[in-house]
Amino acid sequence: MVKGGSKLTYRFDEGDAGMRDLLGGKGANLCEMAKLDLPVPPGFIITTEACVHFFETGGQVPEGLWEAVRSNMASLEESIGRRFGSQSSPLLVSVRSGARISMPGMMDTILNLGNNDEIVHGLASLMGDERPAYDAYRRFIQMYAGVVMGVDSEVFEEILAREKDRVGVSLDNELNPDQLRGIIEQFKAEVHKATSSAVPQDPWQQLEGAVKAVFESWNSPRAVSYRDHFGIPHHWGTAVNIMAMVFGNLGDDSGTGVLFTRNPLNGRKELYGEYLVNGQGEDVVAGIRNPEPISTLARQLPEVHSQLSRVAQQLEQHYRDVQDLEFTVEGGRLYMLQARNAARTVQAAVKSAVDMVDEVLIDESAAINRVNAEELSQLFVPRFDSEARAAKVSSQELLGRGFGASPGAATGKVFFDATRAAEAGKNGTPVILVRPETKPDDIHGILEAKGVLTSRGGVTSHAAVVTRGLGKPCVVGCEDIQVDLQGRRFVAGGHTIQEGDDLSVDGATGEVFAGAIPTFQPDLDELQEAQTLLSWADKARRLGVWANADTPLDAERALAMGAEGIGLCRTEHMFLGPERVPVVQRMLINAQEAERWEAAHPEAAVRRAASPELPVGVNEFYNALAHLKDLQIADFTGVLRAMTGRPVIIRLLDAPLHEFLPRHEDLLREVVEMEVRGAPQEERQAREQFLQLVESLRESNPMLGHRGCRLGLTFPAIYEMQVEAIITAGAGLIREGVQVHPEIMIPLTSHVNELSRLKEGLTKVADRVQREMDTAVGYLYGSMIEVPRACLTAGEVAGHSDFFSFGTNDLTQTTYGFSRDDAEGKFLATYIQEEILPANPFATLDPDGVGALVRIAVEQGRRARPDLEVGICGEHGGDPASIEFCHREGLNYVSCSPFRVPVARLAAAQAALKEAAGSS
């Protein structure tokens, strides 16, 4: 309840921007403009406290409210020079809601209030035209009856439509005053029919009804569920803004417009906006008239234009940010109706932020906070040539628009099947993979594609998440296209696109074009402002930003993007090239024989030198291993050289061995076919044996199976070969004078003993190579932390680790008990759509579950080993919310895909600034 004597209303010149809680966001902003002596139409605000009182007392307004309203209305009349309820010089007002936080469209507004059967005549003479006056009256009745009296507005629309039909016009403003008067009569009859009463003629009664209705609208079902959704407290209540209506349609010295203080597309420092002479905003919305560039105002009313320019500058200076302004000119007099921070493209955000630092308007920290980190990635990826794009739009080749899920522009040949796409991609064809939606099975196609387009799914769908991780353009949920998988084609916007046809997709805008469009990689000059901003971010952030990169090319790209190290160099891909798979398979086929033989000849296992004198299988095994070692030495040399002087974390083989063999299903099908066909014994035998090998390596739950360090412990030859290759590569480079910092990472540790046992054997190998090459290679040894048990026993694990790297993908899988491959195809979409989960935990790190484990691990690990290096290398490393989490938890670095390094640099800086702001 409002305390007796509390102030219930504030004139615009009595409040300021700091009074948002009491006056609502809109009201506080209008006060701020009034305080700056800007030409705001006069008005006042009823406080949120009055609204709260209204609910607490079951619908009573606080004592003295109406008196206060009347007194404010008197001031208002005085400043505008017209009177509420007057026929000769009538004042109309708008009555709008306004909560602390904007809840767009959720509450009610009534315009043109203060009109009635008599006043409308005076309004007509004020406007110099009957039509707009009657139209305003018609609108008022419709709005008031709907909002205040609860009449279904549907009936008014029907009357209007019927009448236009009858007189043969199509637009509202083609109705003449007589016709409008007829409609008003019908409206009144309808109101009477529905409510047995009428819209009050008394303007004061109108005003009271409107104020109460705006209060009530705080508790409308849609407002309540909106607050539920966004977690806005229900007890706040809304303020009510009452403002004099001003009219832009009173002649050629009137008009209405919008203005940006800088160009919202590119950020250039120039006034950018539109102006409609002798019109109202509604005319634009209704599509009746097209506005002209703001320069029109300069030509028509140069005085007003220069006043507006000064206002714009003043507001930008005042708010220290690009402003989006709404204004009306009534009879040569400028009125500012709204000022708010302008929405802008990421280019504009970067440029204006950097410029404003140059202009000493804001400091570097403010500039860092001006740019959305997620959007920043758009600047660093390929784009379409803008003229070529515009030509496509003109030639009606814009096929549709979906969600831009992963920025960047791509052009290529359409394929509808991941396997065919992968084959074409490997043969050098630029491929756009088009699917209704993608599944984990499609990964080979996605990897080879230049871009991906789906007709279903949102920005957390499989396609979206995977491509963002890969820095590959992707448009999802483009419902404009109908995919016909059987026919290998899709239909959209009258075009039919067949397999092999050219297609272009823009993963930032979500646009899909028929045909090819030249793309270009933004050059560094163009990105100068972004580089400047990122250099400030680098000073502000505490988190390191590293990249995940498996090849020298990836490593170079990562460096160019500003990565300070490689947080994850996977070695699986090194086993997967078409020339390598047969070698790996030769190794696996002979592994058991070699293992048995080594058990009897442990001394031979120290070096594993191939020799024709060995048993055939053992020799084959050693040969294959030696071959792979040479390939890996070259791999590691390349990556370490590219990252000279910087740390490179190399993860030893993690994938289960069956990933290097054909799919069980395919082999089974082949063998059954041979059986049924009665293929010759010899032909069958080899495939059957191969099938047996595949079956012996098959697993019920490969994700939780024989992989990672479990493989390293039961099958030591591979890890020993990899470590030999890493140290050999490192020593070779050091002898060339290149600085290297390899870090050897053991995947999937669940018990400290796994780590300590492996360390024993691998250290021997590393020592031997260093001795033989007579070169010391400084290397670290650490653990990938990706199962809960490693987190829960992190103190022990840290005893044998120089570093921890959180593999948050697998950690999320094991913490939730979700298999990502299965979840995404089966139930995760439902979980996110129905808000069973607040977010996709594979996109944004779950702070409560997975995050709790990270916290435990960091705390225990650092206690056991204060200099422990701790980072994260899952896909979360490129997600701003997850980066903020990593910052808060005191990690040393995040590692993400090269394309997301700029995002991570900025997000890390924003996290640091947020923390500083919170603690100051």
Next chain:
Amino acid sequence: MVKGGSKLTYRFDEGDAGMRDLLGGKGANLCEMAKLDLPVPPGFIITTEACVHFFETGGQVPEGLWEAVRSNMASLEESIGRRFGSQSSPLLVSVRSGARISMPGMMDTILNLGNNDEIVHGLASLMGDERPAYDAYRRFIQMYAGVVMGVDSEVFEEILAREKDRVGVSLDNELNPDQLRGIIEQFKAEVHKATSSAVPQDPWQQLEGAVKAVFESWNSPRAVSYRDHFGIPHHWGTAVNIMAMVFGNLGDDSGTGVLFTRNPLNGRKELYGEYLVNGQGEDVVAGIRNPEPISTLARQLPEVHSQLSRVAQQLEQHYRDVQDLEFTVEGGRLYMLQARNAARTVQAAVKSAVDMVDEVLIDESAAINRVNAEELSQLFVPRFDSEARAAKVSSQELLGRGFGASPGAATGKVFFDATRAAEAGKNGTPVILVRPETKPDDIHGILEAKGVLTSRGGVTSHAAVVTRGLGKPCVVGCEDIQVDLQGRRFVAGGHTIQEGDDLSVDGATGEVFAGAIPTFQPDLDELQEAQTLLSWADKARRLGVWANADTPLDAERALAMGAEGIGLCRTEHMFLGPERVPVVQRMLINAQEAERWEAAHPEAAVRRAASPELPVGVNEFYNALAHLKDLQIADFTGVLRAMTGRPVIIRLLDAPLHEFLPRHEDLLREVVEMEVRGAPQEERQAREQFLQLVESLRESNPMLGHRGCRLGLTFPAIYEMQVEAIITAGAGLIREGVQVHPEIMIPLTSHVNELSRLKEGLTKVADRVQREMDTAVGYLYGSMIEVPRACLTAGEVAGHSDFFSFGTNDLTQTTYGFSRDDAEGKFLATYIQEEILPANPFATLDPDGVGALVRIAVEQGRRARPDLEVGICGEHGGDPASIEFCHREGLNYVSCSPFRVPVARLAAAQAALKEAAGSS
């Protein structure tokens, strides 16, 4: 280092049982007997401190040690009446190691010390026979040369074997004195050859050498690795026990024997032992002579026998436990050589413990601690008729012996293949499944078998762990049998057993017999003492003990075993009977159609009434669902009725749907065969469609896939049907006057929203049924806690749970990131064998990782909801170490298989007593 003036030696009458640290276990026990004035041969102990000094100074004995030894030897000579080094009445001594904790066989001992070329004559006249005197000398040389001088004993055994061969005898004691003298000469030559020196003739020199050698043996490689294995500190050192040798072979008034103070087989209160007239223990070991029952001593030397009886009673009273005694009678004089707590069968342990309480020797708590909880289960499972078993042994049909992995006796027909075993079992044939080892794939065969036998694997192998959980007899690692899977037979002990032959296995003893042996279930009368002990345990324990039971029969068995509730009633089995699977499949095939239809007709989904007016698939679906509901009502009625008045936790469907369909592989094979054969279109189509359904439900990692509550949320019809069945069953029983306490458990919760969403829908169903049946059913609603995230957010989860039940099987899988099915076949055996893991985490709950999560969950859960009921229903619920953990963490109950309920009751009591002892 020993401080100057520290006492280095203790006569047996100077120490007591409390001085174990200083005198070693053996020495302290001998002192205790001496203190009780029992006839112990005279002797003394060199302290462990002297040994520690020896190592710290690099092999120096503390100053004054030899002087102390000589002075002790003088006392010793005096009390025995013979002299060390004397020819006429020689005293020989034994020199033995003795650490704080027994390290059996790890350190060295030298017997018969004090002999030489001269003294042996005197010994011969003392013994009245040259042969034993020279044999003792021969043994001394061999032992001394081996232990003190490091000569390989192999050479002495070779000489002995050669000589026996030459003279044509087979036993050592058939060698005459001349032959023994010849052997002694050869021994001496061999010692000289190996060491260029000789076994000293001077008894004092012998003694010094022996003492030092015993010290040294503390650091023998086998002793060091034994200590490493059992975590015994290396700095403890060993004491040295020097004791007069007494001889049981000096005539008919001499002898040697062992005695138990109660029967160690059945626990009856009677002296039980063996006696060998005029002999030494070695004669028994060497198989030369067979001992006679202890009654022989009563006949021959009634005085000595009654003295021994008194000693036995005194020792039992003193130690308040059944004693295992070793004694020697030398010339009518009794000497006690050892007293220790007797090893005994679990029957004997139970009976003697209960009797001792009656005798007011010990209290109930002590009795509870006397019985090994794990072994207790042996009493409650079927056993072989003992006469029939003995007959099998006599007829040489005992085929071999493995590890008793899961107690109980079983007899049946042998099968070597899980699928054939399962088929035979379903047809009513009693089956014994025989495999080299079992794998998760064999589970269907294990479930249908009466017993399991493997030739490989230990007590933590797959077969062992699974059968223990099922309470099914199992023998593992029986290396006496050779399994020929192809030939469907095995060979053992000269028998060949074919598929279908009768076989009997005893899972307690590990025995395997050819043919059938009648088994019987122990009746309650026989178990009276066990019941008494368990009733004490019930008073002592704080933890509740519930059982996992899926059927009324299981529930009754659980009750009989003392279960206080059902902690886990799985509903999967209820979907799996041969008459049910087709109904389930009918439901699944039509599920998608029904789902789409329901989306358009939400009102129909409230009741799901089948009707011929519905679309065919929808009607089919509703029909199948109704059919299943009727079956489930009957299931739940049976279980709830069996458990009248006690809680029954019913877990809603957890298994992924594909478990109710044929295996993908089999269907694929079938379809490919049809294709290649060119089967008619119609024939193929049905199977192809079925294959498509199976493929759509297939998962990469089913353990982490679309199961548990994920199914409940995406496919609500099944859970709603189950809840309807539970409440219908409960209401029906209440109307009959039966008390029911159903608890509905949601499996696999990872986020609180899963629980709250389901609750909403299921509560509506439960409300409707109660309304329709006009009966209130009190039921609880709770969550199975089996993924880490549920533990980490337990406070939230508790907000919507009346109870938590830890599913520690899955929680172990997710915490380690181990798929049990894959781990056990692939790497877990290696991990346990090489001690990478301290124990199999699926058998004993991992206290550091999984345990940490349990702790977090209990703490958070109880904080949010102080009356939260918390239990565990994984297999760990029947494992004593895990039960102790659950007690410590304050859980309300453990739930285990019915057969393990007695184990759990006892283990829970022991845990409570241990805690009380620790805190007092």
